[in-house]
Amino acid sequence: MTALNRKTLRDLWQMKGQAIAIALVIACGIALFVLSRSMLHSLELTQQTYYDRYHFAEVFASLKRAPDSLGERIAEIPGVARLETRIVVMVNLTVEGLSDPAMGRIVSLPDTRKPVLNQLFLRRGRWLSPRRDDEVLASEAFTTANNLHVGDSILAVINGRQKRLKIVGIALSPEYIYEIKPGDLLPDNRHFGVLWMNREAISIAYNLEGAFNDVAISLLRGASTPEVIERLDQLIRPYGGLGSYARKNQPSHLFVDNEIEQNRQMGLIMPTVFLGVAAFLLNVVLSRVINLQREQIAALKAFGYSRQEVGWHYLKLALLIVVLGLCLGIPGGMWLGEGVTGMYAKLFHFPTFTYRLTYDVALTASLISVGAALLGAWGSIMRAVRLPPAEAMRPEAPTNYGPTILERMRLGHWVPPVVSMILRQLERHPIKTSMSIFAISLAVAIVVVGNFMEDSVNYVLNAQFRTVQRYDMSISTIEPVSDCALYEVGNMPGVIYCEPTRSVSTRIRSGARQRRVGIQGLPCDSTLFQLIDLDANDIALPEDGLLISQKLADILNIQIGDYVQVEVLEGKRPTLQVPVSGTLQDFTGVAAYMNIEALGRMMRDGSLITGAHLLVDPLQQDALYSELRTIPKVAGVTVKQHSIDSFENTVGENMMLMKRINLLFACVIAVGVVYNSARISLSERSRELATLRVIGFTRGEISAILLGELAIITLLAIPLGLWFGYQIAALMVSLLDLELFRFPLVIERTTYALATAVVLLASIASGLLVRRRLDQLDLIAVLKARE
Amino acid sequence: MTDAPGAQLESVFAARQITKVYHMGEVDVHALRGVDLDLYRGEFVVLLGPSGSGKSTLLNILGGLDTPTAGSVHYLDKELTDFDDAALTRYRRDHVGFIFQFYNLIPSLTARENVALITEIASNPMTPNEALELVDLQDRADHFPAQMSGGEQQRVAIARAVAKQPDVLLCDEPTGALDVQTGILVLEAIQRINRDLGTTTAVITHNAVIAEMADRVIHLSGGKITGVETNSTKREASELTW
Ligand SMILES: Nc1ncnc2c1ncn2[C@@H]1O[C@H](COP(=O)(O)OP(=O)(O)O)[C@@H](O)[C@H]1O
Ligand SMILES: [Mg+2]
Secondary structure (H helix, E strand, O other), X not given: OOHHHHHHHHHHHHOHHHHHHHHHHHHHHHHHHHHHHHHHHHHHHHHHHHHHHOOOOOEEEEEXXXXXXXXXXXXOXXXXXXXXXXXXXXXXXXXXXXXXXXXXXXXXXXXXXXXXXXXXXXXXXXXXXXXXXXXXXXXXXXXXXXXXOOOOXXXXXXXXXXXXXXEEEEEEOHHHOOOOOOOOOOOOOOOEEEEEEEHHHHHHHOOOOOEEEEEEEEEOOOOOHHHHHHHHHHHHXXXXXXXXXXXXXXXXXXXXXXXXXXXXXXXXXXXXXXXXXXXXXXXXXXXXXXXXXXHHHHHHXXXXXXXXXXXXXXXXXXXXXXXXXXXXXXXXXXXHHHHHHHHHHHHOOOOOOOOOOOHHHHHHHHHHHXXXXXXXXXXXXXXXXXXXXXXXXXXXXXXXXXXXXXHHOOOHHHOOHHHHHHHHHHHHOHHHHHHHHHHHHHHHHHHHHHHHHHHHXXXXXXXXXXXXXXXXXXXXXXXXXXXXXXXXXXXXXXXEEEEEEEEEEEEEEEOOEEEEEEEEEEOOOOOOEOOEOOXXXXXXXOOOOEEEEHHHHHHHOOOOOOEEEEEEOOOOOOEEEEEEEEEEOOOEOOOEEXXXXXXXXXXXXOOEEEEEXXXXXXXXXXXXXXXXXXXXXXXXXXXXXXXXXXXXXXXXXXHHHHHHHHHHHHHHHHXXXXXXXXXXXXXXXXXXXXXXXXXXXOHHHHHHHHHHHHHHHHHHHHHHHHHHHHHHHHHXXXXXXXXXXXXXXXOOHHHHHHHHHHHHHHHHHHHHHHHHHHHOOOHHHHHHOXX | OOOOHHHOOOEEEEEEXXXXXXXXXXXXEEEEEEEEEEEXXXXXXXXXXXXXXXXXXXXXXXXXXXXXXXXXXXXXXXXXXXXXXXXXXXXXXXXXXXXXXXXXXXXXXXXXXXXXXXXXXXXXXXXXXXXXXXXXOHHHOXXXXXXXXXXXXXXXXXXXXXXXXXXXXXEEOOOOOOOHHHHHHHHHHHHHHHHHHOOEEEEEEOOHHHHHHOOEEEEXXXXXXXXXXXXXOOOOHHHOOO
């Protein structure tokens, strides 16, 4: 090994504490990058191969009932490659071991052949035997959540008749990677599942022989999706068509895409912040090293080392730290990736979902971190490279000390000399002081950012499940019924209070833009469903007109007061111009609300309802379930608590895991930054402090000088960091403004407190470490060394 | 053994009318004001002058660490003032050995490694051990600078400077930070190098006593050469005292 390389290693060893701190920060950034990028790749790849291999359809439509012959006409639409007509029905289920009601979506399978689209993957068991009407395949998510196995049976209410269905196989479908009950936003796999059944059996049960009520289509390459949708809509309109939609609006696909998009964004934001901080730390540390080694650099140059050799020498120092960071970060990211894969496997059901780190992710991670290191190191290395050797031999001119702020304000007499020494030191190096403040404030900011997602999600949950949904249970009917039904519901056991709801499938258009939305009708003075604005103030439902999600307004590019075209997809199917009377900031999906009476007037069918919100006496809940189960018109029952539980078990768990990862990393950054700042001021001041010790200052006093400096810097950094954290969170919120989930910019005081506490603790710990070194300060050695 | 300069008269350095001006904000500092100087092969020259007289500036220019504001410097048949940074680097690497007042050793490297740092890039070096033997430090080879006295550190610096077998040895106040005894040890080592290896040597000092070791003494004051004397007899470093 050459002497210069030896110097590199020894220099590195000399600054090992700082080197490790920086390497850890880099490792965190890289781990997060590797984690999110590789998850992104794995998800995308898995999704794509699954879709391809199992022929996931590209256009979907539901309708009331159409003869099989319509299928042939649909097949003639230009651009249609293949199609599969199906029967899809919602049924109530009774599952052993589950006292509350569950719902199933039965999807028909052709009796004698494999479906051409949305093919199934058989995880366990066997396929359906032809012509059996008591066999089903059940989705893996549902069977797992309910601990059901091949051979078990469930009870289903099929067209009003209770029927025992035997689960002969457990299956997965590209259509239901993420299984969600229509109208819900979160999966509840215990209470909702997909079942597949022979077409003949189901068509007989629902009097749909020779007919279908659902169609899935794949397109020829180059076909125009909007055109196909347009034509398909025309064809199915007379048959109660509920509007066709493209894959990009298919619920399961939308959710998986949302997850992919979140990974993409998170893979950008957090690693950028971490590596930015790492670059900054490298800059500070290398600047310091190079300052300290001015004369060594001069000597190297005097003896004929070239600029490049000197530059490379210091660059190597930075790169070694990066390599250390990568050695920790890449395996760390893989390890986390495997953990997160398990979590995704629980949330999404793919035939196989394995975690894979591709070389290009590792390579990109390496390049990025090297880039960050270069960015950080460049300035100081350039100074070393340019340092004129002749000048470096001359001692640096002593710096000017002026009166401090306090002294200028004539308050000088009031502060003890130690304090004015600290202030002088801070004021003497304004740039260095502000850089330290900046670095520590980034640490504060990272903790804020690491924790803010949880605040945001909690806020949404609270808003959604407490402030908005004040009911315990919601029920929906198979088709609109007279509002007299509400009195029946009100008289059922355990129902304390109930309010009607009405949902109408529509397509809302504004110019060329359109979106399929169910308009929710609510009573004007609803007490069980209270819309709120961002500040949780109640929003009154307008007498007339629509109240829509701001996101929907953005998608349709409309403003309050504009008229939109509402194409009703049921009943008499009127198409109407309706004003948008208001928008609201909600966080999940897109919604449109309307006064239930105005909705009735708009539909010109009097006062029909499609469901109710209920306040329920918990003691009589089971009695209510069994009562509801006997009413054929009731299509579904949703218990709010189940949604909350299910959220916590799936999405919530994901978020908690990610939050913990972020928070851990945030602490690493905090300690890394603060420790580095403390070490650097120690190394810069040791000579002066040793001199003070020699002339009679006590250990306590010199510690006070150094630690007082650190304390002032930390205290200044905290408010700044809280503000930075807020800004970064705002950036994340805007980048994560997706259709399925939006995060409100909510940061709780506890998060600010946590960030403050983490950084204060890191400061105290670093202060103690530095203080220990200060106590061991070798006065003679420090004074002998010429700096 | 080299005789008086007239004997060979092969000029290693020939500086003509060199001036050096430092711009310090509003004021210009004239460190050198038109210096003419020749250094001859194998001679031992002492540059004597008060602090601030421009000695270091002159030496740095000769050593290729700095460039003059005006004037020319010939090194053998080459014009140093035409060199770019890379050429100056090569020049320093191949021909010049520096010794500084504050040693400028690399603290993280042992004595041997400090010397190796230079022998690794030189074209015709001696081994680090040989160089350390020249200054009588072979048994301190594995010590770090912090474990050595100032005089020992300066001798390591001498070993480092001569290990590449330079054509010229430029020493900027090599004893400035040392007490008399150690200073003499260091001067002895420099004298031995000059004598045994025939390395052209220039030593800066403001200590007139040291001038007695030289073949020639060049007096500098206010950025000008104010006189050159040739010593008829050179004193041994060991005989000096101040
Ligand atoms: N880099 C520099 N910038 C400004 N002035 C300088 C610089 N180097 C030297 N000087 C000035 O040039 C003059 C000569 O300096 P120097 O050659 O170091 O003197 P000596 O070595 O004889 O003490 C001094 O006045 C010094 O202040
Ligand atoms: Mg000098």
